[in-house]
Amino acid sequence: MATKNSLSKSRYMKGLQCHKALWLATHKPELREESEAANQAFAQGHKVGELAQEIFPGGVLIPFDDLTFDEQLQRTQTALTKAKVIYEAAFMHNGVFVKADIIRKVRGGWELYEVKGSSKVKDIYLDDTAVQYHIITGTGLTITKAFVVHLDTSYRRNGELDLDALFTRHNVTKDVLERQADVKKEIARQSKMLKGKMPDIDIGPWCSDPYECDFMCHCWQDVPDDSVFDLAGKGADTFKLYGQGIKKLKDIPLDQVKGKQLQQVETARSKKTVVSKKGLQQFLDTLRYPLYFLDFETFMESIPSYDDIKPFQQVPFQYSLHWLEKAGGTLYHTEYLAKPGVDPRKEITERLLKDIPECACVLAYWKSFEAGRIKELAEQFPARKKRLLSIIDNMVDLIEPFKARDLYSWKQKGSHSIKAVLPAFVKGMSYDGMEIGDGGAAMEAYHQMCDCADDPKELAQVRKNLLEYCKQDTLAMVKLLEVIEKKVNK
Numbered sequence: 001m002a003t004k005n006s007l008s009k010s011r012y013m014k015g016l017q018c019h020k021a022l023w024l025a026t027h028k029p030e031l032r033e034e035s036e037a038a039n040q041a042f043a044q045g046h047k048v049g050e051l052a053q054e055i056f057p058g059g060v061l062i063p064f065d066d067l068t069f070d071e072q073l074q075r076t077q078t079a080l081t082k083a084k085v086i087y088e089a090a091f092m093h094n095g096v097f098v099k100a101d102i103i104r105k106v107r108g109g110w111e112l113y114e115v116k117g118s119s120k121v122k123d124i125y126l127d128d129t130a131v132q133y134h135i136i137t138g139t140g141l142t143i144t145k146a147f148v149v150h151l152d153t154s155y156r157r158n159g160e161l162d163l164d165a166l167f168t169r170h171n172v173t174k175d176v177l178e179r180q181a182d183v184k185k186e187i188a189r190q191s192k193m194l195k196g197k198m199p200d201i202d203i204g205p206w207c208s209d210p211y212e213c214d215f216m217c218h219c220w221q222d223v224p225d226d227s228v229f230d231l232a233g234k235g236a237d238t239f240k241l242y243g244q245g246i247k248k249l250k251d252i253p254l255d256q257v258k259g260k261q262l263q264q265v266e267t268a269r270s271k272k273t274v275v276s277k278k279g280l281q282q283f284l285d286t287l288r289y290p291l292y293f294l295d296f297e298t299f300m301e302s303i304p305s306y307d308d309i310k311p312f313q314q315v316p317f318q319y320s321l322h323w324l325e326k327a328g329g330t331l332y333h334t335e336y337l338a339k340p341g342v343d344p345r346k347e348i349t350e351r352l353l354k355d356i357p358e359c360a361c362v363l364a365y366w367k368s369f370e371a372g373r374i375k376e377l378a379e380q381f382p383a384r385k386k387r388l389l390s391i392i393d394n395m396v397d398l399i400e401p402f403k404a405r406d407l408y409s410w411k412q413k414g415s416h417s418i419k420a421v422l423p424a425f426v427k428g429m430s431y432d433g434m435e436i437g438d439g440g441a442a443m444e445a446y447h448q449m450c451d452c453a454d455d456p457k458e459l460a461q462v463r464k465n466l467l468e469y470c471k472q473d474t475l476a477m478v479k480l481l482e483v484i485e486k487k488v489n490k
């Protein structure tokens with residue numbers, strides 16, 4: 001019978017990341033903070049899991065909801081005697097409960113399939129499959145082979161989903177067998193640990209690797225604002241510094257950092273802004289008028305909804321465009337936002353080519369993203385390829401002077417993201433308090449827009465939020481360019 005201290009596959013995996021996380025989940029679950037991103041990843045994974053079942057049709061499903069562990073175990077035992085394929089089969093051995101995504105009867109035993117909604121096999125999936133193998137074989141069932149099934153990012157949808165092409169199977173039997181001794185020891189360690197006091201584990205890289213821990217709000221509560229963890233880039237070991245009692249960024253000894261990290265600590269102390277007029281002027285020299293400011297929003301799906309899209313491909317559904325005909329001239333604006341539930345690529349291509357004149361200079365912030373999407377549109381619409389590629393040829397990246405630190409404020413906390421740079425230089429402008437505050441939220445809003453297509457009120461609100469957010473991005477670029485110009489002319 002399962003008890004509070006019993007292990008399951010997901011609890012074992014949590015303990016594998018950090019024993020303290022498993023202990024807290026067991027004894028102090030109220031300290032957990034639910035993450036919307038984790039919930040969405042779970043929902044997406046569930047969708048992929050259900051679809052993968054169709055690779056092996058006709059199986060028997062052992063549902064999780066509304067059944068006790070014992071009922072699931074019993075139903076699995078019955079299914080094992082007559083089914084060829086079982087979805088979500090349940091097993092328990094030595095007090096550890098696991099559910100297997102798919103098992104398939106073959107000569108000499110069963111094959112085990114662990115389904116992941118990702119683009120590749122990660123180490124953590126091998127651990128996940130290894131614990132299932134350990135428990136299932138512990139009950140006496142023979143597993144002849146173990147596989148991780150994941151999405152093949154080279155698959156391009158063409159009509160009905162081709163599941164054999166969408167999913168790819170990796171035989172991980174060897175890795176799983178190599179882990180068996182460790183799995184046994186780890187189960188024993190976790191079981192013992194759960195019976196004792198909370199493990200004395202300090203914060204470390206394991207708090208976000210491989211997953212963001214849902215107890216960070218508890219364990220990280222003493223980390224101050226402007227902490228050593230704001231130190232950007234590679235170099236100093238921030239956890240080591242923190243362990244030595246150096247908690248604030250400004251308190252990091254200068255001999256422990258170099259390059260851009262040294263500059264970040266120095267400016268955090270002096271609160272001075274770094275300005276290289278020469279570098280900024282060189283950047284301004286690359287611009288010409290009319291000058292356009294472009295920003296895309298995209299959606300991404302693990303299972304493509306439309307033809308000619310690959311899993312996890314970023315598909316542009318919205319843009320904002322500000323422009324100036326001449327330096328200091330009137331600022332114009334236009335925008336595009338796709339209708340919900342339709343493939344937006346044809347329409348966005350035509351609108352973009354209408355809105356951006358041939359050979360116009362186009363500014364983007366982190367241009368590889370915008371250029372990448374335009375290149376994909378060019379591949380999809382060969383008749384428009386030449387014009388689309390010419391937009392890329394005329395594109396300049398506004399991130400460059402900030403990346404080169406020709407302009408740098410300590411307020412950016414070492415980040416060159418527009419979300420960090422904008423409030424550092426433009427008073428009264430930031431993304432705080434916006435309904436949609438980053439690209440991830442915009443992506444979620446796109447899906448929300450499709451889900452609420454039949455509710456005019458909600459749809460209008462979501463569209464308004466999306467338009468406001470994207471417009472803010474290009475207006476931010478306009479304002480940052482003004483800042484650069486002012487610094488040069490000062």
Ligand code: SF4
Pocket residue numbers: 017018019020021022024201202203204206207208213214215216219220
């Ligand atoms: S926040 Fe870090 S230290 Fe705390 S439980 Fe999670 S992983 Fe462990």
